[in-house]
Amino acid sequence: MTQSTRETERKYEVPASGDAPRLPGLTGSGKGWSLVDGGAHDLDAVYYDTADLRLLRASATLRRREGGPDAGWHLKLPLGEDTREEIRVPLGTHDRGNPHDIPEGLRDLALSRTRGARLEPVVRLRTERTVRELVDADGGLLAELTLDRVRADSLRGDHGHAAWTELEVEAVTEDTAPTVLKRVEKALGKEGFTRSDAPSKAARALSETTPGTVPAAPRPADTASGTAGEHVLAYLTRQARAVVDLDPAVRRGLPDSVHQMRVACRRLRSCLRSYRPLLDREVTEPVRAELKWLGGELGAERDQEVLLARLRGGVDALPGELVLGPVSARLQAWDAARSSEARDRTLAALSSPRYVALLEALDRLTTHPPLRAKAARKPAKVLPRALLKEHDRLAHRVERALRTPAGPERDAAFHEARKGAKRVRYAAEVARPALGGAAKRLAKRVKAVQEALGDHHDSVVARETLRRQAVAAHRVGEPGFTWGLLYGREQAGAAGRERELPQLWRAATRGDARKALRT
Known part of the structure; x- marks a missing residue:
C-alpha cells in the first residue's frame, strides 16, 4: 500500500559550532512560539538511481530507509520551489529476502524520469537525527527542525566517503508554510545558518564522495535571446x-x-x-x-x-x-x-x-x-x-x-x-x-x-x-x-x-x- 504526502522544507548549512538552533527571535517569553524536544533517530538509507543518475537530474530521489517513524521506500518527486511529493511504501515481506527488491509500483511511478533504465544502489547515508518541534502558543505544530549528522558512502565502485551536518526545516501545514519558513529563516540567519545549495542529501552525498559525477539537469539548447x-x-x-x-x-x-x-x-x-x-x-x-x-x-x-x-x-x-x-x-x-x-x-x-x-x-x-x-x-x-x-x-x-x-x-x-x-x-x-x-x-x-x-x-x-x-x-x-x-x-x-x-x-x-x- 502506498501513501502520499507533500513536504515543504528548506536545508541549511550549520555554523562551525554544530549547535542546534535556539531561535530566540521567535521563542521565549511573550513570543508565542516555542521549541520542544521531538526525539532522536538513527536512520540508514540506501538511494537508488540509474547508472547516469536520471532521477537526480530530474530532482527526484528513491531510497530504502530503516529507522525513524516512516521507515520504508520513499520516492520523492518535485512539485515546485521547496515542495515535493513523497510516495511511501512500508517495508514488507516483498523485500525481506532481498533489500534491493524495489516495489514495482515505485518503479512505474519513476518511469517517466528513468525511461526504463535499471535502478541500482548509488549511495548509502547513515544519519543521526535530532528533532525539535516549533509549536505555537496553543501547542499546535508549525514546523519540524531536524539537525542531521550525516555519513555518506558511495556504492558506485569508487568507495568515496563524506560527512557533514545540516539542518532541515519542514513546515507542517501547506497554507502557513511560506510565512513559517520565512520567519524561521530570518531567525536562523541571525544564528549563522545559511541556505544550502544542495537540492537533496543524495545529490550532496554523490557530489562529495565522487566529485564531478552528478550531471546537470538537461537544459534547452541555447537560442538567441528575443527571437x-x-x-x-x-x-x-x-x-x-x-x-x-x-x-x-x-x-x-x-x-x-x-x-x-x-x-x-x-x-x-x-x-x-x-x-x-x-x-x-x-x-x-x-x-x-x-x-x-x-x-x-x-x-x-x-x-x-x-x-x-x-x-x-x-x-x-x-x-x-x-x-x-x-x-x-x-x-x-x-x-x-x-x-x-x-x-x-x-x-x-x-x-x-x-x-x-x-x-x-x-x-x-x-x-x-x-x-x-x-x-x-x-x-x-x-x-x-x-x-x-x-x-x-x-x-x-x-x-x-x-x-x-x-x-x-x-x-x-x-x-x-x-x-x-x-x-x-x-x-x-x-x-x-x-x-x-x-x-x-x-x-x-x-x-x-x-x-x-x-x-x-x-x-x-x-x-x-x-x-x-x-x-x-x-x-x-x-x-x-x-x-x-x-x-x-x-x-x-x-x-x-x-x-x-x-x-x-x-x-x-x-x-x-x-x-x-x-x-
Missing part, C-alpha cells in the same frame, strides 16, 4: 515537462491528471503545427504523430469521465418523479465496464516502449531543437503571422459549419471547428509573452467559441449514449421515459448552442485584436 524561436522553444519545454511531471499522477488515477496530460499533448501538437515555418518538419511531424497516439489512448478515459459527469448531472437535475426505473443503477453498471477498459488502456500506453520512445523524442526536441532560419527572426515579425493563419483556418471551419444543414454532417463540422478554436488558443499562448494584450484578447474571444462548440459536441456524444441506454432498458422491460427526457433536453441545449455561435463568432472576429497583431 521567435526562443518563445516557441520555451513553450515546448514547459509542455514536455508537464507530460513527465503528470505521469505519476495519471498512473495513480488522481483527479484531473489524465485531462491535464492530454491537454499537454494537444498543446505540444498544436505548437508544432502552428509554428511549422520555424521548425524542421522531418523532425517534428513524427513527434506530432506520436503525441496524437498518446492523446488518443488517454482520451478513452478522459472522455468517459466527461460523459459520465454530464449524464449524472442530467439525472440529478431532474425532479424525483421524472426518474422512472433503475436509471442510476444502469448508469453505474455502464460506467463500470467502460471505465475499467479505458483505465487499462491508459496504463498499457504508459507502460509501452512506444511511450518511452516518445519521452525520449520530446527530450531531443527541447535540448536539440530543429530550428529553421525563421526562428532567428524577431517574434513581432513571425509569431503574429502564424497566429493569424490559424485564425483564418478557424474562420473557414466555422463558416462551413454554419452553412451546413442540421444533421450529422453539421455536428461533424462543428467538432472540426472546435478543434480549430483550440489551435488558435494554444498558438496565442505561445505568442502571448511576446505579443501581450493582443494575443490575450484573441485567445479570450476564441475560448468562448470553443466552449460553445465543446458543449455542442458533448451533447452529440451524450445523445448517442442516451439512445443506446433507452434501447437497452426497453429490451428488459424498463421504462424509457427518463432516457427520452434527457435526450430531449440535450437536443434542445445543442440547438441553443447552434443559435449562439454566430454571435460568439462575430465577437471573436472583431478587428481590434487582429489589427493589433498585424501592427
Whole structure:
C-alpha cells in the first residue's frame, strides 16, 4: 500500500559550532512560539538511481530507509520551489529476502524520469537525527527542525566517503508554510545558518564522495535571446515537462491528471503545427504523430469521465418523479465496464516502449531543437503571422459549419471547428509573452467559441449514449421515459448552442485584436 504526502522544507548549512538552533527571535517569553524536544533517530538509507543518475537530474530521489517513524521506500518527486511529493511504501515481506527488491509500483511511478533504465544502489547515508518541534502558543505544530549528522558512502565502485551536518526545516501545514519558513529563516540567519545549495542529501552525498559525477539537469539548447524561436522553444519545454511531471499522477488515477496530460499533448501538437515555418518538419511531424497516439489512448478515459459527469448531472437535475426505473443503477453498471477498459488502456500506453520512445523524442526536441532560419527572426515579425493563419483556418471551419444543414454532417463540422478554436488558443499562448494584450484578447474571444462548440459536441456524444441506454432498458422491460427526457433536453441545449455561435463568432472576429497583431 502506498501513501502520499507533500513536504515543504528548506536545508541549511550549520555554523562551525554544530549547535542546534535556539531561535530566540521567535521563542521565549511573550513570543508565542516555542521549541520542544521531538526525539532522536538513527536512520540508514540506501538511494537508488540509474547508472547516469536520471532521477537526480530530474530532482527526484528513491531510497530504502530503516529507522525513524516512516521507515520504508520513499520516492520523492518535485512539485515546485521547496515542495515535493513523497510516495511511501512500508517495508514488507516483498523485500525481506532481498533489500534491493524495489516495489514495482515505485518503479512505474519513476518511469517517466528513468525511461526504463535499471535502478541500482548509488549511495548509502547513515544519519543521526535530532528533532525539535516549533509549536505555537496553543501547542499546535508549525514546523519540524531536524539537525542531521550525516555519513555518506558511495556504492558506485569508487568507495568515496563524506560527512557533514545540516539542518532541515519542514513546515507542517501547506497554507502557513511560506510565512513559517520565512520567519524561521530570518531567525536562523541571525544564528549563522545559511541556505544550502544542495537540492537533496543524495545529490550532496554523490557530489562529495565522487566529485564531478552528478550531471546537470538537461537544459534547452541555447537560442538567441528575443527571437521567435526562443518563445516557441520555451513553450515546448514547459509542455514536455508537464507530460513527465503528470505521469505519476495519471498512473495513480488522481483527479484531473489524465485531462491535464492530454491537454499537454494537444498543446505540444498544436505548437508544432502552428509554428511549422520555424521548425524542421522531418523532425517534428513524427513527434506530432506520436503525441496524437498518446492523446488518443488517454482520451478513452478522459472522455468517459466527461460523459459520465454530464449524464449524472442530467439525472440529478431532474425532479424525483421524472426518474422512472433503475436509471442510476444502469448508469453505474455502464460506467463500470467502460471505465475499467479505458483505465487499462491508459496504463498499457504508459507502460509501452512506444511511450518511452516518445519521452525520449520530446527530450531531443527541447535540448536539440530543429530550428529553421525563421526562428532567428524577431517574434513581432513571425509569431503574429502564424497566429493569424490559424485564425483564418478557424474562420473557414466555422463558416462551413454554419452553412451546413442540421444533421450529422453539421455536428461533424462543428467538432472540426472546435478543434480549430483550440489551435488558435494554444498558438496565442505561445505568442502571448511576446505579443501581450493582443494575443490575450484573441485567445479570450476564441475560448468562448470553443466552449460553445465543446458543449455542442458533448451533447452529440451524450445523445448517442442516451439512445443506446433507452434501447437497452426497453429490451428488459424498463421504462424509457427518463432516457427520452434527457435526450430531449440535450437536443434542445445543442440547438441553443447552434443559435449562439454566430454571435460568439462575430465577437471573436472583431478587428481590434487582429489589427493589433498585424501592427
